[in-house]
Amino acid sequence: MPREAEGAAHAVEGLPLNPSRVWARYWIESAFPLEEAAASLAGEQSSGTFVQVPGETAALKQRYGARVEALREVETVDAPSLPGAALPKGIPQPRWRRAILDVSWPLDNMGPSLPNLLATVAGNLFELRQFSGLRLLDLGLPAAFAEANPGPAFGVAGTRRLAGVMEGALIGTIIKPSVGLTPEETAALALTLAKAGIHFLKDDELQADGPHCPFRQRVDAVMGALRAHADATGRLPMYAFNLTGEVDQMRRCHDHVLAAGGSCVMVSLHSVGLTGLLALRRHAQLPIHAHRNGWGLFSRSPHIGLSYLAWQKLWRVAGADHMHVNGLQNKFCEADESVIASARGCLRPLFAPPLPACTVMPVFSSGQTVRQAHPTYAALGSTDLIFAAGGGLVGHPAGAGAGVRAMQAAWDAAIAGIPLEVQAERVPELQQALAEFAA
Amino acid sequence: MPREAEGAAHAVEGLPLNPSRVWARYWIESAFPLEEAAASLAGEQSSGTFVQVPGETAALKQRYGARVEALREVETVDAPSLPGAALPKGIPQPRWRRAILDVSWPLDNMGPSLPNLLATVAGNLFELRQFSGLRLLDLGLPAAFAEANPGPAFGVAGTRRLAGVMEGALIGTIIKPSVGLTPEETAALALTLAKAGIHFLKDDELQADGPHCPFRQRVDAVMGALRAHADATGRLPMYAFNLTGEVDQMRRCHDHVLAAGGSCVMVSLHSVGLTGLLALRRHAQLPIHAHRNGWGLFSRSPHIGLSYLAWQKLWRVAGADHMHVNGLQNKFCEADESVIASARGCLRPLFAPPLPACTVMPVFSSGQTVRQAHPTYAALGSTDLIFAAGGGLVGHPAGAGAGVRAMQAAWDAAIAGIPLEVQAERVPELQQALAEFAA
Numbered sequence: 001m002p003r004e005a006e007g008a009a010h011a012v013e014g015l016p017l018n019p020s021r022v023w024a025r026y027w028i029e030s031a032f033p034l035e036e037a038a039a040s041l042a043g044e045q046s047s048g049t050f051v052q053v054p055g056e057t058a059a060l061k062q063r064y065g066a067r068v069e070a071l072r073e074v075e076t077v078d079a080p081s082l083p084g085a086a087l088p089k090g091i092p093q094p095r096w097r098r099a100i101l102d103v104s105w106p107l108d109n110m111g112p113s114l115p116n117l118l119a120t121v122a123g124n125l126f127e128l129r130q131f132s133g134l135r136l137l138d139l140g141l142p143a144a145f146a147e148a149n150p151g152p153a154f155g156v157a158g159t160r161r162l163a164g165v166m167e168g169a170l171i172g173t174i175i176k177p178s179v180g181l182t183p184e185e186t187a188a189l190a191l192t193l194a195k196a197g198i199h200f201l202k203d204d205e206l207q208a209d210g211p212h213c214p215f216r217q218r219v220d221a222v223m224g225a226l227r228a229h230a231d232a233t234g235r236l237p238m239y240a241f242n243l244t245g246e247v248d249q250m251r252r253c254h255d256h257v258l259a260a261g262g263s264c265v266m267v268s269l270h271s272v273g274l275t276g277l278l279a280l281r282r283h284a285q286l287p288i289h290a291h292r293n294g295w296g297l298f299s300r301s302p303h304i305g306l307s308y309l310a311w312q313k314l315w316r317v318a319g320a321d322h323m324h325v326n327g328l329q330n331k332f333c334e335a336d337e338s339v340i341a342s343a344r345g346c347l348r349p350l351f352a353p354p355l356p357a358c359t360v361m362p363v364f365s366s367g368q369t370v371r372q373a374h375p376t377y378a379a380l381g382s383t384d385l386i387f388a389a390g391g392g393l394v395g396h397p398a399g400a401g402a403g404v405r406a407m408q409a410a411w412d413a414a415i416a417g418i419p420l421e422v423q424a425e426r427v428p429e430l431q432q433a434l435a436e437f438a439a
Numbered sequence: 440m441p442r443e444a445e446g447a448a449h450a451v452e453g454l455p456l457n458p459s460r461v462w463a464r465y466w467i468e469s470a471f472p473l474e475e476a477a478a479s480l481a482g483e484q485s486s487g488t489f490v491q492v493p494g495e496t497a498a499l500k501q502r503y504g505a506r507v508e509a510l511r512e513v514e515t516v517d518a519p520s521l522p523g524a525a526l527p528k529g530i531p532q533p534r535w536r537r538a539i540l541d542v543s544w545p546l547d548n549m550g551p552s553l554p555n556l557l558a559t560v561a562g563n564l565f566e567l568r569q570f571s572g573l574r575l576l577d578l579g580l581p582a583a584f585a586e587a588n589p590g591p592a593f594g595v596a597g598t599r600r601l602a603g604v605m606e607g608a609l610i611g612t613i614i615k616p617s618v619g620l621t622p623e624e625t626a627a628l629a630l631t632l633a634k635a636g637i638h639f640l641k642d643d644e645l646q647a648d649g650p651h652c653p654f655r656q657r658v659d660a661v662m663g664a665l666r667a668h669a670d671a672t673g674r675l676p677m678y679a680f681n682l683t684g685e686v687d688q689m690r691r692c693h694d695h696v697l698a699a700g701g702s703c704v705m706v707s708l709h710s711v712g713l714t715g716l717l718a719l720r721r722h723a724q725l726p727i728h729a730h731r732n733g734w735g736l737f738s739r740s741p742h743i744g745l746s747y748l749a750w751q752k753l754w755r756v757a758g759a760d761h762m763h764v765n766g767l768q769n770k771f772c773e774a775d776e777s778v779i780a781s782a783r784g785c786l787r788p789l790f791a792p793p794l795p796a797c798t799v800m801p802v803f804s805s806g807q808t809v810r811q812a813h814p815t816y817a818a819l820g821s822t823d824l825i826f827a828a829g830g831g832l833v834g835h836p837a838g839a840g841a842g843v844r845a846m847q848a849a850w851d852a853a854i855a856g857i858p859l860e861v862q863a864e865r866v867p868e869l870q871q872a873l874a875e876f877a878a
Contacts, residue, residue, distance in 0.1 A: 045645065046617065046618060046645065047616040047617055047618055047619045048616070048617070049615050049616075049617065049829050049830035049834075050770045050806050050830055050831075051830040051831065051834045051876075052830075052834065053615045053616060053829075053830050053833045053834040054833075054834070054838070055615065055616050055619075055620060055624070055628070055833075056615070056616040056619070060616060060619040060620075061619075063619065064616075064618045064619035064651070082739055082740060082772075083741060083772070084739070084771075084772030084773065084774070085772060086772075108649050108650050108651050109618050109645065109649055110645070110647065110649055111647075111648060111649045111650060113647065113648065113683075113684055113685075115683050115684055115685070115707065115710035115711055115715075116645075116647045116648070116649075116683055116684065116707075116710065118707075118709065118710045118733070119644050119645065119647075119683065119707045119709075119710050119730075119732050119733070120645055122709075122733055122736065123644060123645070123707070123709075123732035123733050124644065124732040124733070124735070124771075124805075125735070126733065126734075126735030126736045126739055127734070127735030127738075127739060127765075127771035127772050127773065128735075128770070128771065128772075129770060129771060129772050176488050176492045176494065176495070177486040177487070177488075177492060177494050177495040177499060177503070178485065178486055178487070178488065179485060179486055179503045179548050180486045180494075180495070180499040180500075180502065180503035181494060181499075185494070189494070205558050205562060205563065206484065206485065206548065206549070206555075206558065206559055206562070208549065208550075208552065208555045208558075209550060209552065209555070210547050210548055210549055210550045210555075211547050211550060212503070212547050244552075244554050244555055244558065245552055245554055245555065245714070246552075246554070246714055246717050246718065246721075247686055247714055247715075247717070247718040248718075250714075268554065268555075268557075268558045268562070270557065270558075270561075270562075270712070271553075271554035271555065271557045271558050271712070271713060271714065272554055272712050272713070272714035272715075273709070273710070273711050273712010273713065273714055273715045274710060274711070274712065274715075275684070275685055275686055275689075275710065275711035275712055275714065275715030275718070276554075276686075276711075276712045276713075276714030276715050276718075278685050278686070279685065279686040279687075279714070279715075279718065282685075291558075293558050293562035293563040294557070294558070294561055294562050294563070294565065295565075295566070296563070296564070296565030296566030296567075296743070297561065297565045297736075297737065297743060297744055297745070298736065299566075300521055300523070300565055300566060300743045301521060301740040301742065301743050302522060303740065304735070304736060304739045304740050305736055306736070326566075331489045331567070331568060332523075332563075332566035332567065332568060333521075333522070333523030333524060333525075333566050333567075333568050334523065334566065335523070366563075367489050390488050390492075391488035391489055391490040391491075391492050392489075392490065394492050394493075394494075395488075395490045395491065395492040395493070399493070437490070
């Protein structure tokens with residue numbers, strides 16, 4: 001199965017970090033001889049096309065052609081997984097073979113440019129007629145990418161410093177309802193959550209700069225409330241304001257957050273693209289909270305798309321500081337082991353010293369309640385994470401403030417090795433949360 | 440079947456253009472009661488979340504909630520198309536029902552912002568557990584999007600004017616080999632093609648600004664050759680230079696092309712994102728040739744993704760002038776009727792006068808040879824298109840120049856209603872091309 005193949009790719013500890021070549025690993029399915037299918041992909045994505053052209057000399061191919069580095073058949077199936085693929089001629093009863101394919105390209109083909117890397121490793125190959133299934137599983141990037149691209153400016157340590165949370169998970173929430181609150185209503189809710197000790201708040205990805213809650217007014221109202229709270233208590237929670245939009249607009253919004261004393265901005269990655277994120281990152285003086293909405297399109301089919309392991313590397317090199325990884329027992333379709341593999345990926349260095357590791361804070365989100373603290377900590381073995389519960393915190397029967405206290409108590413218990421039910425006997429808000437959010 | 444559903448959605452002539460609401464049409468598959476599944480999508484993508492929260496009042500829902508506008512069951516299947524979906528409780532033998540779902544949102548939720556529109560209509564919904572299949576089929580955008588976004592500056596008429604081709608298809612080619620030629624070799628090939636009468640040339644999407652063929656040197660060499668040709672003949676073919684990259688880099692590259700007398704720039708849409716394209720468009724004084732590499736990831740599975748009909752609207756409103764639509768009998772997996780539906784979509788107005796129609800030039804490409812001129816013209820019923828053959832033209836046995844003459848002869852015949860074989864008797868280069876590129 002492709003998902004297992006993904007796990008297998010993961011297990012071999014990533015691809016070689018060759019100084020002069022980009023590596024990519026794919027899961028493929030084809031009715032053609034595998035070597036032939038692999039060669040067609042390598043050709044199409046480098047010097048070749050569907051016919052031989054005069055300029056494609058042996059010397060040129062040798063220097064600029066992509067190379068099939070490894071090809072390992074994993075299984076055979078009786079029917080193609082996706083429609084549209086061609087059949088090899090002269091084979092009356094075709095079988096579809098699945099394989100793990102490693103391909104490498106000379107760095108010179110695209111240079112250390114992330115947008116052009118994407119066109120090479122995830123461009124016109126998903127449609128090739130030789131394949132009835134194709135997924136990009138992993139990437140190995142030369143050091144030049146770390147040198148030419150900004151990477152995360154804050155990552156785990158910078159986020160902890162700005163949020164004032166030096167240990168433990170960052171307990172976070174999403175302002176809910178997703179849309180519809182005025183700037184003043186948003187600020188009032190943020191203040192309630194701040195008073196209850198929340199570490200991190202964020203806009204929903206559906207909330208950006210609509211006329212009912214304009215970005216600037218929201219920032220002014222929220223930061224007014226949070227700064228007053230910080231003046232009184234010394235604690236300023238981090239609020240990720242969603243500034244997804246056009247480049248100049250994002251830069252202006254960022255500057256407004258900075259001037260208002262804010263400490264984080266949020267952006268929807270698929271909405272702005274790699275070029276949009278790079279433009280924001282090169283301007284930004286605040287951590288960038290990267291939202292992955294739309295990710296299901298890339299991952300939902302086992303037979304086409306990208307693995308999170310490959311995908312998150314692109315955004316980390318570009319400069320995201322926090323990356324969404326879904327959550328355990330989430331409201332979406334993803335299995336728990338996949339969520340944890342994604343979070344581990346975010347915390348694993350991309351480059352070796354003295355190059356930056358580009359590690360980022362994984363963000364657990366989607367249907368999260370007090371019930372997921374223990375399994376999340378047990379599975380990840382780290383508290384370097386943002387645990388963002390929206391409805392599961394704001395929807396606490398005794399109010400959002402009680403929601404924060406319940407969540408903090410759950411995480412305290414998880415870290416201390418105290419069972420959730422034992423902790424609930426001591427903390428009434430946790431007891432109420434357990435009753436409200438059934439297993 | 441989903442593909443048929445897509446055709447059906449198309450047949451009803453698009454969604455209403457409501458002045459204050461965004462409409463989206465989906466193909467869905469769910470084991471849940473369809474009304475329940477539809478309501479969960481509408482809720483998640485507007486004011487709601489997985490639990491009721493205190494702030495989501497009836498008044499707020501009424502004003503900001505997404506609305507299920509229509510829901511029409513089309514068929515039932517025995518097994519889920521995609522893994523991971525939940526099953527409704529208490530149903531021992533579930534069935535999966537497929538339906539066409541129309542949802543609308545108040546424009547105020549996201550404003551006329553394309554990046555935020557994407558997060559709303561194609562964000563966190565592909566992963567919802569209620570669905571074992573989900574595709575975005577079409578979009579209906581309020582006039583505010585035409586007013587707030589630049590749209591194509593050149594489109595069909597502006598491209599014809601700059602290319603100096605007032606009638607007939609624009610015969611185009613892609614510089615091949617895709618990567619590996621030096622700037623001087625690229626310029627020499629471009630000149631050969633110009634001398635043979637080519638209308639349009641483009642870089643391959645794998646060729647951007649690598650060290651072996653840097654962007655500026657390529658522009659200087661190519662435009663030097665093409666300008667000298669234009670001085671002698673009065674004919675300057677349009678060359679789309681691939682400037683895919685970061686925002687400031689793209690702006691500088693654009694200015695370099697403009698200063699060198701070039702008339703087109705090219706960009707890989709998925710590499711730069713909507714935000715990247717908007718930044719380029721707001722700066723550009725040249726037509727933008729939009730490459731869709733990576734599109735297979737969005738379209739290859741019948742059960743997840745986007746239809747081209749919905750997808751191309753986003754990029755047209757953002758400002759693309761030429762949009763790739765694949766080609767008939769292509770080297771990829773797409774069926775001919777899908778290719779033609781895409782091309783027709785590009786030529787159909789997005790908004791009614793006095794708003795701009797945002798029509799764009801469809802680009803036929805991928806494994807194209809002289810054999811596709813007749814069926815393309817017959818199916819589209821228009822010559823408002825760029826017909827870009829790479830290997831099928833550059834790979835002509837008598838050289839690229841002969842390739843251009845053969846292709847022009849094929850198109851002349853198609854428009855004049857002369858059978859290809861009859862034309863081949865008069866034009867030896869066409870005869871050779873037919874022998875080389877077998878049916």
